[in-house]
Amino acid sequence: MPPAQSPWIYRLGLTLTAAVAALVLMDRFQLLPALRPVTTLLYGWALLLAAFALLLGIGNVVWVHVRRVQQGAAEWPLSLLLVGSLLLVFLAGSIGPGGATAPLMEWLFSALIGPGQATLFALTGVFVLIAAYRYLRLDRADGLWILAGTLLVLLLQTPSSYAALPPVLVDLADWLLDWPVMAALRGVLLGGGLAALLVILRLLVQRGVGRG
């Protein structure tokens, strides 16, 4: 295998990662103001790398699907459609002075991409209604609370019912969101942050010892 698989290279990459992370952390905590130009340079590199990774990803998609078409793999017509669409959009954007705002690009966005994405996302409404039928149950554990909270917030946000709600219920909904829900979400935010830190540390340490 190429040297990229050797532990020594892994070590080098890990060391670089740790060094960059330390620099960024020190800059964030403003321990060394002179670090600011360095971290700005690093962020600029990250931006360039991200753009290059995007191009690399596009190239990889084209390569994989062209090979699928060549080999006549399962559902190869879909691969052909994907490559054709990609080339069409690329040509539409790169030929002509308009660039990304060229009329053909605008039409592709308005007539295909926008409606397609919106249609898929609109299915969420149907899923929500089916979930209301199947899972908003009074005799489920905690179902009463979920049902009561759902109905209260829905009633509050719906024009016809908001005007008819007594002020005490409006205040109750505000209180629910401001206290118990907010407390729970703050817990989620803190827990999520700690979990991310834990995963990163575990990755670094276990990576360093377990597999050389």
Add this chain to the structure above:
Amino acid sequence: MSSTFGCPHCGHSNAVEAAFCGGCGTNLQEIDAALLPADDLFPVKKKGAESGESTPPPADPAPPAEPTALTEPTAPEAPPADPAVPKASPPPPAPDAPDRAKPAPDADRVPLPMLLSRFQQEWRGAVPPLPEEALQDLAKRAVQQPPSPERMDDEERRRLRNLINEDIPLLDLPQRPANTQSAAQGGELPRQPWIGWLVVVSLLAVLLLGDAPATVTVHAWPGVEEAHTAINQLSPESVALINWAYDPATAGEMDLVALPVMEHLIRSQSRLVVISQLPGGPATARRLMARAGQQISPQERAAFFDSNLVEGGFLPGGASVLALLGQDPATGLPVDAQGSQTDGRLAITRLEQAPPALTLVFAAQAEGVQRWLEQVQPLNRTPVIAVVSGAADPALRPYLESGQLAGLVSGYSGGLAYEQRNARNLSRAEERLHQQRSAARNWLLWLVILLALLGNLAAHSTERGWGGWRP
């Protein structure tokens, strides 16, 4: 040849088939057996061989093995060797591993792979070892799978994927068997295709027949008034940065929220720099700004699109490059490829001297705002207003309470409340549109209540025996 050998890092005695050292976790498979036979290079250190402790004389009074070139010079006293290990006579020194006790005249001729291996072993000592169980597990897996390069590569990728995706073991809750859900728990109710048809018919009915009172009142959640005030305070010379974090998939709801805010921004005559980290974001922003521009006078519209709008475009890189916008926006923001917006470039350059007066994040999901608050705001200290979907509201409300958000406009209710604060006279078509939307919301609310009621009735009848009635 003995069945164990010493670890090159700590001297611990390991079986020859061991993949990892039981003492320090060193990966023993990495030693190039072809180049340097392990038994020859790393002989087991006998108890007391270096510490000078008195030990029972071996049956074969062979001299203790001397450390070789790869033996750690500062290694602590060697752990006791396995008593089951037969005492072997000291191995002859390897030709490439001169005795370190006396300076080797040919030390500079040590092959490069050996030097790299030595560096690697020493470096590894800086990291604490894994627990014994984890090492045994890893060694077992390594023994089961011979170190073929391709297989190791796949295994490595799988391991990293699992490590990253694995749940953090916080609670060991017992798993509920999959088939124990009763009908009352929603487990046995069949999927009902008529629900889909009911939704379609309801929406059609709303579009064709639906109507609502001319005056629509909604609940104004906290944050709308603050957002309106912050935009009111923008001066015509100030620069506002807009992060567009939604695309056409969620534009159905988000446009309703964003339109009155954008209209207010255009009227403020401040300069807007719009960027997006979604490929479809810039085009979505252009459409909404065009719609908002229709609500203002031609002069205001011309002034906005000619000189006050800077389309920063698509910014790749996700959260990792957001910090660049906080530190050095002039470097991070892309400018139009044609270079036609010289004014825009100047506006962006102005951000280098002073941060934007206000930042607005238009996002369908809470993560879009959270990233900005975590990555950018601590660097430029700019007030942030979030314009988000209703689903993102609860997750962002703590940020509003803590003061990190200067304003929060969320969901259809938020957008409508904001529009009412704009105090603009609506056209008849707009009023009609508002009434239709309100009617649709009313219908869908009652549909949710109806379906929840039917679901409860169906479950109750299945449990209590109403002849298995199901809607």
